[in-house]
Amino acid sequence: MTRIALWDTRRNDAQKDFAGGMGVGLHPGLGGIGGQIVRMMYRRDYRPVALNFAYLAAVSRKLGFRVTYLEDRLSDADIFFFNPSLQTLEIEKQAMVQAMTRYPHCKVFVTGTVAWAMPGQFTEIGARVIRGEAEQLLFRWEETINSAEPVIDIGTVSDLDSLPFPDWSCFDWSRFRIKYDFWRFPTALIQQSRGCTFQCNYCPYIVIENKTRFRSPESVLEEIRYGQKRYGFESFKFRDPLFGLNRKKAVELAEGIARLPRRIQFSIETRIDIMKFETLEALRDAGLTAITVGIETPSEETLRRYSRQPIRDDRQREFVARCREMGIRTVAGFMVGFPEDTEASIMGVMDYARQLNPTWANFNIVTPYPGTRFHEEVREQIADHDYSKYSVYQPVMKYRYLTARQVSELHARCFNKFYFRSRYFVDNARLIWPQLRRFAG
Numbered sequence: 001m002t003r004i005a006l007w008d009t010r011r012n013d014a015q016k017d018f019a020g021g022m023g024v025g026l027h028p029g030l031g032g033i034g035g036q037i038v039r040m041m042y043r044r045d046y047r048p049v050a051l052n053f054a055y056l057a058a059v060s061r062k063l064g065f066r067v068t069y070l071e072d073r074l075s076d077a078d079i080f081f082f083n084p085s086l087q088t089l090e091i092e093k094q095a096m097v098q099a100m101t102r103y104p105h106c107k108v109f110v111t112g113t114v115a116w117a118m119p120g121q122f123t124e125i126g127a128r129v130i131r132g133e134a135e136q137l138l139f140r141w142e143e144t145i146n147s148a149e150p151v152i153d154i155g156t157v158s159d160l161d162s163l164p165f166p167d168w169s170c171f172d173w174s175r176f177r178i179k180y181d182f183w184r185f186p187t188a189l190i191q192q193s194r195g196c197t198f199q200c201n202y203c204p205y206i207v208i209e210n211k212t213r214f215r216s217p218e219s220v221l222e223e224i225r226y227g228q229k230r231y232g233f234e235s236f237k238f239r240d241p242l243f244g245l246n247r248k249k250a251v252e253l254a255e256g257i258a259r260l261p262r263r264i265q266f267s268i269e270t271r272i273d274i275m276k277f278e279t280l281e282a283l284r285d286a287g288l289t290a291i292t293v294g295i296e297t298p299s300e301e302t303l304r305r306y307s308r309q310p311i312r313d314d315r316q317r318e319f320v321a322r323c324r325e326m327g328i329r330t331v332a333g334f335m336v337g338f339p340e341d342t343e344a345s346i347m348g349v350m351d352y353a354r355q356l357n358p359t360w361a362n363f364n365i366v367t368p369y370p371g372t373r374f375h376e377e378v379r380e381q382i383a384d385h386d387y388s389k390y391s392v393y394q395p396v397m398k399y400r401y402l403t404a405r406q407v408s409e410l411h412a413r414c415f416n417k418f419y420f421r422s423r424y425f426v427d428n429a430r431l432i433w434p435q436l437r438r439f440a441g
């Protein structure tokens with residue numbers, strides 16, 4: 001029987017499923033005691049492995065192969081699959097070389113967004129790149145595995161309902177937990193749709209494609225039921241970059257989830273301007289506990305410069321406030337460290353975050369991801385090509401008015417000034433500690 005190995009690492013704090021598969025890191029704990037507390041909060045999680053691996057496991061099993069998951073170790077296999085993040089690029093390349101040296105009969109394939117954007121990184125060491133969605137292997141196994149090409153283009157899955165459900169059985173799934181979204185565990189990753197139709201030029205989610213594909217609500221519900229029964233999953237994090245773009249499917253799914261005999265918690269990611277309050281209410285009634293949204297910056301000029309469609313300020317304020325009233329946590333992403341940022345513009349982002357006062361604020365340092373239009377535009381302004389630093393927590397660019405050190409310090413200050421103030425706790429305590437609701441009545 002063909003032996004498949006899925007090689008993975010969590011080193012450099014890599015969270016591979018995020019930033020469109022490029023991966024992000026964790027808050028490094030800079031900025032004194034405040035920074036260390038924020039890092040500690042994030043480290044309480046044990047994030048699920050990337051969904052890409054769970055689909056690879058499912059596809060490989062469906063084809064009749066034996067699957068092993070290897071975290072930071074090697075053992076003999078016929079085929080190794082890698083799904084690298086940018087931050088772990090060098091670590092993974094070393095592991096690929098070791099696998100090929102130690103097991104000369106094996107084949108090494110690299111999948112995912114980093115492989116798509118930077119195939120040369122892997123072909124130069126003798127690994128083969130699968131460009132497209134790895135699940136296509138279900139339909140194109142023989143031609144892909146036997147191809148002599150260094151880069152094999154296999155496209156994307158046209159019918160998402162034709163895929164088997166992600167197979168979590170070879171991972172440490174009972175430990176999976178994402179505490180900023182949920183308080184019941186273990187947590188699974190799931191998708192109702194793939195892709196995004198917007199054009200934000202820094203965004204790695206649209207590197208592979210700029211359109212959206214959907215699953216039927218019935219198929220998603222079936223996967224949730226299976227996840228509850230087979231693994232005991234209590235919470236599901238939807239990994240769609242734009243959940244709810246198809247409102248009808250979102251509402252149908254919400255109604256189906258609400259009818260499940262065992263209630264679940266779930267979270268979504270979306271844009272504020274596509275989510276109607278009626279849809280939000282239906283999702284909340286079904287068990288929605290958290291919603292991730294990108295606010296980025298209050299500067300409309302900056303948003304337009306990087307092809308991000310701005311959302312009205314009053315709509316953003318109303319959205320965060322209504323979510324709070326409905327008992328839904330908001331996880332808001334902000335961006336600092338654009339090439340033309342100043343101390344005033346970064347503090348402006350922080351001030352705006354404090355006014356909105358979401359349950360969690362992530363201040364991300366602008367990162368030029370290979371494969372994005374932003375990367376092409378700012379190529380000359382990239383100061384650091386050490387990808388282990390591409391974590392959204394370290395500055396890697398040349399800034400017109402600031403040094404990298406200043407950006408780093410201002411970034412740490414954003415976290416400290418956002419979290420350590422009384423209004424943050426007054427507004428958000430009931431959401432952060434839902435147990436308090438019982439006492440408050």
Ligand code: SF4
Nearest residue numbers: 196198200203205241
């Ligand atoms: S809305 Fe913009 S940032 Fe969000 S996934 Fe789409 S392209 Fe990316």
